[in-house]
Amino acid sequence: MRSSLWLLFLSLLSVFAQKVQVVAxxxxxxxxxxxxxAFEARYPQFKVEMVFGSSGKFYTQLTQGLQADLFFSAESLYPKLLEEKGLAEPGTRGLYALGRVALWLDRRLGLEPGIEALKSPKVTRLAIANPLHAPYGRAAVTLLERYGLLRRKDVALPGISKPFRELAWAEIPWETLTQGVEAYWDTTPLRRGKPGFELVYGENISQTAQLALAATGAGLLALPLVVHESLSGPGVYWVAPLGSHLALEQSYVVLKGKARPEVLAFHRFVGSQEGRAILKRYGFLLPGE
Known part of the structure; x- marks a missing residue:
């Protein structure tokens, strides 16, 4: 009887659970x-619902009225902009991880993991996230540039007085580069010695990983994705050194008017010792470590 009552109590909790809506x-x-x-095990009265996608697209949607409680971005710009626009709760923006880019290669290519593998004639397609709105795409482009595999063209950007070639990574107005990477960067180093070469864009880093796995055999992806068995099994990977690409200070923030107890509880849990341990276990580099 007691067991039945407990099960009934748990089922009622699930029906009337206070929801935390997350876009990430x-x-x-x-x-x-x-x-x-882990959070719901500690607080069974709360329920976390998640939607995943591109940080830049979520930012645009949030400015247009998308309803959510918490926003997890792959870098710090978008939460900061939301705060400046009065669309985020003051004092809730925080750093939860530092993003790392990794080159993933299909094992069947028979290549040693490393940036030099991209020069191999076997690599004729490379998946990257769309740098227009995906921070990992921007990091991928800057990584290729850092190793001389992309070279900036002598192009002028509307409204930018400084030559494109002289812009620091953080100064590049990525959202204006609407013609594709090859309109602004020379891909000759990636094409040399190959019958052809193509950059293939994913709308977010998860879709980019799927493209690498199913179509291109190579991709510049997020470390937490490549360490997962879905990619580490069929592939090998190389982790880019810190400082070799655009810094990805992954930040989260509570959205305006959403500072309810359950939302703040989950916000705190992410930054707790238990929350940080989970992030670390999944391949995230933690701030301060």
Whole structure:
């Protein structure tokens, strides 16, 4: 009898659970559900619902009225802009991880993991996230540039007085580069010695990983995705050194008017010792470590 009452109580909790609606960068697709499960085990009266996608697209949608409680971005710009626009709760913007880019290669290519592998004639297609709105795409482009595999063209950008070639990574107005990477960067180093070469764009880093796995055999992806068995099994990977690409200070923020107890509880849990341990286990580099 007691057991039946307890089951009834738990079922009622699930029906009347106070929900936390989260929109998050898709490199969190494995770690965030685990964070949610641990949080819900501690607070069974709360329920976390998640949608994953591109940080830039979520930012645009949030400015247009998308309803959510918490926003997890793959870098710090978008939460900061939301705060400046009065669309985020003051004092809730925080850093939860530092993003790392990794080159993933299909094992069947028979290549040693490393940036030099991209020069191999076997690599004729490379998946990257769309740098217009995906921070990992921007990091991928800057990584290729850092190793001399992309070279900036002598192009002028509307409204920018400084030559494109002289812009620092953080100064590039990525959202204006609408013609594709090859309109602004020379891909000759990636094409040399090959019958052809193509950059293939994913709308977010999760879709980019799917493209690498199913179509291109190579991709510049987020470390937390490549360490997952879905990619580490069929592939090998190389982790880019810190400082070799655009810094990805992954930040989260409570959205304006959403500072309810359950939302703030999950916000605190992510930054707790237990929450940080989960993020670390899924391949995230933690701030301060």
């Amino acid at each position: 960068a898709s490199d969190l697709q494995y770690a965030l559900p685990e964070l949610a499960r």
